[in-house]
Amino acid sequence: MQPILRNKKTLVAAALLMSMSNASMAGSNPFTISAQAIADVKISEITPLSFGTKVDGNAGSTCTLLSLEPADDDVNADIDSDGVAADTIGTGNAGSNWDAISGNCKTGGEASGVYEVAGEQGMTFNITLAAVVDTDFTFTPDYGCYVIWGDDTGTTAGDDSCGYLSTGTVSGIEINATGADTDADVNPGLSRFTVGGVLSITNDLTPNTSYNPTFDIIVAYD
Amino acid sequence: MKNLFKKSLIVALLASATGAVADTGTYTFSFTTVPALTVTEQQAIDFGQALALSDAATCVMQVSASQTVAPSEDKANGVAQVGQAGTFQTGTCASSVDGTTGQYGRYLVTGLLNSSVDVTVTGDTAGAGEAIEFDAQGYVVEYNTIARDALADGVLTNVQLAGGADSTFTTPGTTYIILGGTVTNKRDLTLGEVVSAGYTIDVTYN
Numbered sequence: 001m002q003p004i005l006r007n008k009k010t011l012v013a014a015a016l017l018m019s020m021s022n023a024s025m026a027g028s029n030p031f032t033i034s035a036q037a038i039a040d041v042k043i044s045e046i047t048p049l050s051f052g053t054k055v056d057g058n059a060g061s062t063c064t065l066l067s068l069e070p071a072d073d074d075v076n077a078d079i080d081s082d083g084v085a086a087d088t089i090g091t092g093n094a095g096s097n098w099d100a101i102s103g104n105c106k107t108g109g110e111a112s113g114v115y116e117v118a119g120e121q122g123m124t125f126n127i128t129l130a131a132v133v134d135t136d137f138t139f140t141p142d143y144g145c146y147v148i149w150g151d152d153t154g155t156t157a158g159d160d161s162c163g164y165l166s167t168g169t170v171s172g173i174e175i176n177a178t179g180a181d182t183d184a185d186v187n188p189g190l191s192r193f194t195v196g197g198v199l200s201i202t203n204d205l206t207p208n209t210s211y212n213p214t215f216d217i218i219v220a221y222d
Numbered sequence: 223m224k225n226l227f228k229k230s231l232i233v234a235l236l237a238s239a240t241g242a243v244a245d246t247g248t249y250t251f252s253f254t255t256v257p258a259l260t261v262t263e264q265q266a267i268d269f270g271q272a273l274a275l276s277d278a279a280t281c282v283m284q285v286s287a288s289q290t291v292a293p294s295e296d297k298a299n300g301v302a303q304v305g306q307a308g309t310f311q312t313g314t315c316a317s318s319v320d321g322t323t324g325q326y327g328r329y330l331v332t333g334l335l336n337s338s339v340d341v342t343v344t345g346d347t348a349g350a351g352e353a354i355e356f357d358a359q360g361y362v363v364e365y366n367t368i369a370r371d372a373l374a375d376g377v378l379t380n381v382q383l384a385g386g387a388d389s390t391f392t393t394p395g396t397t398y399i400i401l402g403g404t405v406t407n408k409r410d411l412t413l414g415e416v417v418s419a420g421y422t423i424d425v426t427y428n
Contacts (some may be wrong), residue, residue, distance in 0.1 A: 038243070043245045045249050049249070051252070051253035053254040056427045057255030106334075106338075109254070206255065208254075208256065208257040211253055213251060214250050215251055216248050218244065219246075221244070
């Protein structure tokens, strides 16, 4: 009887060893996941914004800069970066609302701000602009324009259009993607926008003086 | 393996949340203020000893925008030909008992060259008991077109300050205002009484 009992014990032990062996094999099989980071969204300046050299610096003065209707074949104002002059944006020539100043300022040196955003093709992002309130003046970004790619509007090739950009956050702006923009597919991974606005003088400024304040533009993926 | 996989996911999410999915650009927006507009009196208005004594009498110093003077004479002191001796006083002015003929006013305006400027000259309304009231009249030189724009009391007149091309006649960024006008007695005056009235020249960029 004793040997039989001993044999049973061995069997039990063997079964335990098998179990341990199975566990060891599962642990030795590595699995991997793969992931790739999206391209950073980066903003850069193409043309600095300027209200020009003839702003009336008296309290109560206002100067408005319109940055709509950019020309499409101008390097600095090629809002959709496609180098095509046939787009509806300005149709190759700046419209009357491009670089147009009015109010208590005169023509001379004014320029719409033009900015470029680099990011992941086809992703949408948002732009946030806020008013700058200085002791002596206020700058309210307004009358800007961002590209709505032609394919997004469902219209014919080359029919990019201009979205309105003002103070606050505008979302759903698309970064150009290869094959998505039907008219050019130039510069995939980029988008451009313009910024104009209203400069309001709240306290008398020093005559014949240049001012170079700053403002922030925040871009983020939606 | 399950635990390890979960951990990996968390790491990936964290990387995404703290990565550069947003960017802030700080950029300049520039502007330059124009030079201040200034008005400097070069010669005060003086009617001389010419006013009639009675209440409500008027005396006019005629400074005409249509007077023919070569443009070069509008340069600085060249405007002296305006108001030729003895001819500019009309109305019920008394004869100039002291031999003077009065003197028109001349004012230099300076600002941004070629800029558009609004000029308004307004005589003060006489208060109770004041001797006289003055209504301004005259012109401002428009160097851009070599013309004289008439000024009437309280009426806005637009003029362009001289540009670089006008430097033959004057300094760029300047113009001249020439003023005469009408004095109205608000009460009887006494012989030899010296009286005065105020007025304002207002210049603003248009």
